[in-house]
Amino acid sequence: MNLALAAIPGLPMLSATLLILFGRQIPRSLGAVLGAGSVGLSAVLVAGQLLAYLDTPTVVTATLWTWMSVADFSAAIAFHIDGLTVVMMSVITGVGFLIHVYSVEFMWEDESFSRYFAYMNLFVGSMLLLVMADNLLLLFLGWEGVGMCSYLLVGFWYKNPANGAAARKAFVVTRVGDALMALGLFVLFTDLGTLDIQPLLLAANLNWEVGGTVPVLATALLLGGAVGKSAQLPLHTWLPDAMAGPTPVSALIHAATMVTAGVYLVARLHGLFLLAPATLTAVAWVGLATLLLAASAALVQQDIKRILAYSTISQIGYMFLALGVGAFSFGIFHLMTHAFFKALLFLGAGAVSHCLHHELNIFRMGGLRTRLPVVFLSFLIGSAALAALPFTAGFYSKDGILLSAFTAPGIGPWLWAGGLLGALLTSIYSFRLLFVAFFGEAQTEPDRKPGLPMAIPLLILCALSLLGGLISQPLDGVLPDAGHPQVPHLIEWISIGVPLLGVAYAYYAYIVRRPSSSPAEAGGDSPVEGFLFAGWRVDALYNLLLVTPYRTLARWCQGEPIDHFYNGVVSLNRLCHRGLAALQTGELRWYATTFVIGLIAVVAIVLRSAP
Amino acid sequence: MSLSLLIFLPLLGGVAAWLAERVNPDLPRWISLLTCLLVLLVLTSSGLSALADPASSQWLLYSQTDWIPRFGISFELALDGFSLLLLVLTFVLGLIAVAASWSEVEERHGFFQANLLWTLAGVAGVFLAMDLILFFLFWEVMLVPMYLLIAIWGHENRGYAAMKFFIFTQVSGLLMLLAIVVLAWQGAALTGKLSFSYGDLLGLDLPPELAFWLMLGFFLAFTVKLPGFPFHTWLPDAHTQAPTAGSVLLAGILLKTGAYGLLRFTVPLFPEASQTLAPVAMLLGVAGIIYGALLAFAQTDFKRLVAYSSVSHMGFILLGVYAFNELALQGAVMQMVTHGVSTAALFMMAGALQHRLHTRDMRKMGGLWQQAPRMGACAMFFVLASLGLPGLGNFVAEFLVLLGLFAVAPWMTAAAAVGMVTAAIYALWLMQSAFQGQPDDDRQMADFGVREMTTMAVMMVALLWMGLYPQPILDLAAPAVQSVSNLLPANTLVAGVAP
């Protein structure tokens, strides 16, 4: 049992090691088999776990070895498999496997083919460790591990310094969150004496009172980590830039799995968050603010991947909103459906750029509906699910979130209204993308069509995005049961109708009154559009407040200011030396004279002090 | 017997290497290699047999011979798990330093290897000596050959750097000598017997005022060596100018003697006085972490950047030692070992780059991954280790330090956690400016060969092992660490830094 569990993250990691060691020696096809096959194998193993869990929902634990044990602290390399873990593992290996297969064709011509698969496998392994971890330290290992893989893959094409900058930004910004999360772990350990998740939750229930200082502090710090990794306000700025990596990377890491780790963390530790209602409310507000900011920024982007990136930020905002109002299972449900349709959209975007000479600007596409029908189908279904049109996967999850938000005590209607506005924006920007890129006049002719390794994952994801809403997740007993929220019918109808309104507006604006010329490169003509295009200029703010001062400080200190002190001592020494050296003229008579004067002085002193 | 062998073997090996150059210029490095291997053999065999059959006392092995009985000075050596750990690190890094100097040294091979081995002998003596005068003697013994290594085989500004290194260490060492003599004299006044033995001087009932000043003497000597902020300015110069093997020894081992001294002498000899100083020491630690990281980011010289990263990492040791609990102390011990390995590797990388490109200026690098992917991958590994990626040894160290520290000084911990971010900034900047970016197509550069890859692989495996299964190391150091943490009531909130 231990071995089978260990093999789930172990296989991709083993494959990554082999690819790193022998990547240059083995042929591409073998690298592809190794890279995709290892993830496929662990997907099979995960399927076994899933079936077993569906059959009899029992928690499986396995301890491989003691990681470290010092004084009263101990952490093990140990796994804890329950319903939530099984859902996450299925999403990671399932969607991950499809993306790996897709990547075989997408990356075939790249000179660093094996390096790519090595990093991707390493990522899948780390992500699996993150969700399988039995204690927060191992979770943190996976947490930082996926961050590292994200860094490696965003900067995969390292020759372009802009990619390197994006990769560093992604790592450093998320590291801010990670540092907060580490502090959260310290608070938890200091207060509760353990980092093993289950005993921790028990101890918290016993020792903490609802709304106490320590629970709020600890969960707020953990929230900091979640916000960093999941690209929520105020640490969201790295995600749009992270699109510098290969598109399947964006699909896997920056849409389907890694960025939802924050959602997983909050859901996994919901027992702690329920003891800190203030933090939970903060989670909801963070989610709402992020989803509105990101959705409005997505409205005016021109780069297809940037639209999807802002959309991802915004959708994770919905998940945070769900978590914040206590609808944990809806949050995880949306995490799953979002993984399906956002992976689909990203892979579709990858297919477009793959076939269109690496073109990413939607205003230079157009008319792709007839030229790339498979991709069009993907985008149609993906956009529908993203906009939460009825009966798509996104509809079930997002509707659940909105209605749960409405029932939240006190602030419910406000959250609901905000979420609804977000839903309107979502449907507008997703169909704007579809209408601009796939309808109208063709601007660029595709030079090839996606082959089978790309088409099949797209079609499978299409099916999942359509039907994924019918999957019932085995989350009973793991997360508190939200049930279907009871709201007035009017509210329900409004929630369903608003996205359709958005689609209608997009149709009017981008099909009926299709703009004759593409907007300016900098993102539109009015200052409002420019403001939205720059993501509300948060980046500029951070540059002003943090980046520039740090650089300036570094430049000031470059020459080691502390050395001025030691150099001062040296100078003083040298000054004394000069002064004394000046006495040493080399003139014999001067020496004799001073000698005599000295002698007289000594004798005088001796005589004076003699009794 | 085997303990003095650990010191005299490298001493004699050094003499042999020096003389052997006349026979054949290739001979000295083989002699060094063999000497290090031999010492490691002696060390592991005697260490393992002692571990299998633990004596009842504090020490695994102990030996004492009279030296100057009139003044209570004896040739007293002792080994426990903590010093065993550091000795293994010393001679493994010694091997690596020999490997690093294999093709780099171009003149006076024999004398170079002799100095290398003598430094190792001095360090071994420092880790073993239990008589304070003997300890001071070895403290000086390791200084002189290292000075020569920098001054003779260093880079362009070697004279200045060597002199600065020497003066900083010497001045602070003299303060320690003064403290040692006064301490022994005071001990004689209290017990009626003049002795410089560690065991005799422990637990003396010193007047608090005097104890504080004596503690300061030790503290300064060790903090300069560590180096702690603001006594670190010798380090960037010395590291940058030293030949690769010298940098490896300096960063890998010599800095650890400072940390060892704090843990072995300063705190146990003066527990209460150390506690008084703890807030200041912690503040210096935090300042070092952030200041070192900031300055590392500001550098354009590869080696200088790595040198400042050492300043930053050593801050964690100060924090760990002065948190006075087992978690943080174990973290400090781990940091000594893991930092020794990861920084040694980065200095080897810098040396390899300088050997190939004849520059350390990162503005003249860029895109090296294209020409040397193996170097790039190794650099990435060690850079990630250095920024504290979980799964590698450095993370375990820093995590334990901060976890232990949080219980006693939460605000200090929060400030030190800023180091997690700043470390990422300089480490990734290093990677970007040397290995990523647009490659220069005219540049011809050889990738790592078998010898270099072997040494790198040894260090990678070591870091992975320490990151995923550090328990053997923690167990080995546990008795020494517990004896320090038991000196003071556990989890005492340190005055002045508690919330």
Add this chain to the structure above:
Amino acid sequence: MDGLLIPLEHVLLVAGILFACGLGGLMLRRNLLFMLMSLEVMLNSAALAFIAAGARWQEADGQVMFLLVLTVAAAEVAVGLGLVLQIQRRYRTLDMDAVTRLQE
């Protein structure tokens, strides 16, 4: 007291004057030869003081010291004249203000 025709104080006064003369000469003359001669005068003034003291206390030590001073003076002259020759040869002068190599 009976062994002395001249009181000790007078002899010491003469010795002191001699010493001062020598010292003055040493400090004021620039020629190395004269400086050497001044040194001799100073040595002899010391020797005179020894003799007088020896006679005053009827002790042989004064005489012994006088012999030692004589030897020293002889040795000094030998070395000193050697130096004078060397300096004359190297610098073509005996002006000590011009010879300042001691500075380094």
